[in-house]
Amino acid sequence: MLASLHKHLLNDYQQDFPLSPTPFLDIAEQLGVTEGEVLAAFQVLAEQQMISRIGPVIAPNAIGNSALVAMAVPEQDLAHVAALVSAYPEVNHNYERENRFNLWFVLIASDQAHLQRVISDIETQTGYKTMLLPMLADYFINLGFELNLND
Known part of the structure; x- marks a missing residue:
């Protein structure tokens, strides 16, 4: 069973990931937790193979x-x-x-x-x-x- 923080990270940031110099801090502030807790939760999700990466989706041939x-x-x-x-x-x-x-x-x-x-x-x-x-x-x-x- 997933913790509430894990569910929020998976649900709320699939498409609306903050585009800023401090995205993990921004997420932490939005969810009322620390940046360290956000980073640790993403690490757990990666280890459980629930996420493979955090990054942009760029339209084909838009870059390169x-x-x-x-x-x-x-x-x-x-x-x-x-x-x-x-x-x-x-x-x-x-x-x-x-x-x-x-x-x-x-x-x-x-x-x-x-x-x-x-x-x-x-x-x-x-x-x-x-x-x-x-x-x-x-x-x-x-x-x-x-x-x-x-x-």
Whole structure:
């Protein structure tokens, strides 16, 4: 069961995270706790894998270049290849899909040449080809969700 502070952090700051030099202090003041308590609570949420990161979501290609990439990886190599792909700082996230192209990831680089170098390196390191999936249309899906704070 989550503590009230954890629930508030997860619920109230999914989309309205303070943009200031002291965001954790701002949150603490809004919730009536200390900055240390906020930082400790976020650490617990990260350790429990309830959050993976705190950071902005930037529209594709608004800064640098981004690409959706797919790979067809044999099941026995999937975990290993996914770990290799995730180790690249340019990889935003990856996920498994039920398809011949079963490993998908989003890659972000400073420019098209950098993007191509990373893709080439991933192919060399993994031994598998990639398929670039260019964005034809931009859709926004709000991934925020309301937590029931009464539990």
